Amino acid sequence: MAEIKLRDVTKRYADGTEAVKKMNLDIADGEFMILVGPSGCGKSTALRMIAGLEDISDGELSIGDKVVNNLSPRDRDIAMVFQNYALYPHMTVRENMGFALKLAKVAPEEIKKKVENASAILDLDDHLDRKPSNLSGGQRQRVAMGRAIVRDPQAFLMDEPLSNLDAKLRVQMRTEVSRLQKDLSTTTVYVTHDQTEAMTLGDRVAVMRSGVLQQVSTPRNLYNDPVNIFVAGFIGSPAMNFFSGKIADGKLTLPFAELPAPEGVEDVGDVIVGIRPEDFEDARFAPDGHADGMEFEAPIEVVESMGSEIYVHFSYEGGEVSSDELAELARDSGIAETPSGGEGRSVARLNPESEIVEGQKAKLWFDGAKLHLFNPADGTNLRQNKEEQAAAAAATEEAIEVEAEVDARADEEDPPARRRALDPPGAPE
Amino acid sequence: MTRQSPRARLAWTVGLSVVVVYAMVPVLWLMSLSLKSPDSVADKKVIPENISFENYEALFAGGLDSPLLRPLINSIVIALTATVIAVTLASFTAYAIARLDFPGKGLILAGALAIAMFPPISVVGPLFDMWRTLGLYDTYVGLIIPYLTFALPLAIYTLVAFFREIPWELEQAAQVDGATPWQAFRKIILPLAAPGVFTAAILVFIFAWNDFVFAITLTSSDSARTVPAALAFFTGESQFTAPVGAIAAAAVLVTIPIIIFVLIFQRRIVAGLTAGAVKG
16 A cells, blocks of 8 residues: 655647646545546546556656656556456456466465455355356446455556446445445545546545646535636536626625625626525525525526425526626636536526426525635636635645655655656666 | 248248359269269269279378378478468567557558468469579478468458457556566457457468469479379379379368368357457
8 A cells, every 4th residue: 555646747649739737646545536527637647647557758656655657557566447347358257356466476275365355345256257248237347346456456546437337336336435445445546527426435536627637625625615617617516506797896796696795805806606506595495594695586497306405497687797708708717618517507406395486587595605706817716815725725735644744755865766767768867 | 030931931041052052062073073983983973873982092092102191291281380370470460550559550561461462373483483592492381481471461460350359458457467568468368369360370271271373383292292282293093094083082181171170160260250340
């Protein structure tokens, strides 16, 4: 088991495109780190660089205390679970799981013992002598996990391991993976495009967009204090709603309401305001005595009842910034790449007892204290620039405290080694 | 399979029968000829009146000096050697072509195809001269080398299609599991490409086994002459008798190894050919 450190790790292809740009990430020993982002954001490339399946164009990657840039996958002592499992079709489950040990020249009795231990954990006992083609999707997935755990490697790397399963099995396996990782407490890097998986599984989540790391934090922090409009829109389902707004004379103007500008925000003019669906409520069920609450009336377009909650899609009129402008801003700031991007409709999550009807106007309420304000120019979170950023940073700091120490030690010990590693091979000394 | 109407069934039966008869008549005729004694060869009867194995006995009379035994051994050794060399080299080449991006990849494939396209008859003339100078004339090596010129491209093309079908992740999984590239190739890729390897091997073997042009031109004695070439040198009982019966018997014998080969690997070939055809 070991920590994994990425320092300015870059992946550049022959045609000059950069799939991963100067990625810095510290993954602590035993931590469950999720890389999440829309497709093409470089998360899989980053994982494959850690695995050694892709060359690192620039920067330094270390696993444990070793810089592994130039080590082949077999010398990195990591196990990987592939999206399509990559089970060896001509071997039985037992042989699949024992393959790595056999290559490592572990004694046959020892292999047998380890494979049987792993199969007991994964409930594969009855299938050890079957071929992968005779297994169900969920069983294959477990074999792939088993192949990783028998080796007791420094780290698990998982590339969308659950995306080929049906919805029900996915939820089940998600719990399984989480439990397994906690039991084994092996450093794990897990790539997914599914923000639900990211939120439920990870100790920390790293959100990526077009090769650039956006934010690394605990799921709760990402949700409550996204650093920019992209993270805000990507994390959460249904996604955060965005409105054009304006802050002037200490007042925040929304298309459907006007309220005092939140504390600590100056008169910055145009802003993008994000409100999470659950920060809306049917005015009838609005919490009493909530100082920052605000009511407004909006035409209801669609009502979706989920049983435990109701999703209401509403539209709104007016607003001083036209929606075209918002769309343009959204595109520039990357919100168009998030799931709700460009829909132009807003979603509210309401109390299931709400009697709001489709096609009518209804009174809605929203929590003015839970607004997210973003700079329309670059999409950054306006409030986080202030005091909350410090808080978020502190929280992140806490999570990586251990590795920071190791880091400091490593920095003192081997700066020359690092410089050497950064030199292109064959460069004159 | 869906149930067929009686009419469709009938149509299929008739159609298939026609094809089978058309294909089998020459073979049966050959077998019938081979079982006739020299004096009844020209009697135009389909079923021989007296079945005699005289022709077969004559082929092997005299042990190693017999008309057929030595050529048969030559054929087997030469075809098998060419097959083994071609398939081994081709599997490395095909693996590299399917997996790696290297300059000149297109050139190798195009070159292989171009070499395979040269008609043997245009090559044998120069080869005859060269082989005599180099001392390769009338030797095993002298035949194996020209056979490789068509066997290698054939095997490379067949195998590239198979290797391309094997998901790259399997190999990466093996690498992550601690395999060297050679171990990954031998323990993961090769077993999975086995149907392809067998298909390539059988195709190459059949082509090498059937070759006549190289064999007749580049050999002069029984020391390297293969069966198809040897057949041309059969003589009758006297110089005025055509060796029809002996040739027929030899022709029947020559097909036997191929039939055995195909029967053994039939399933693999079918799986191989269709797999290669669909995705290659």
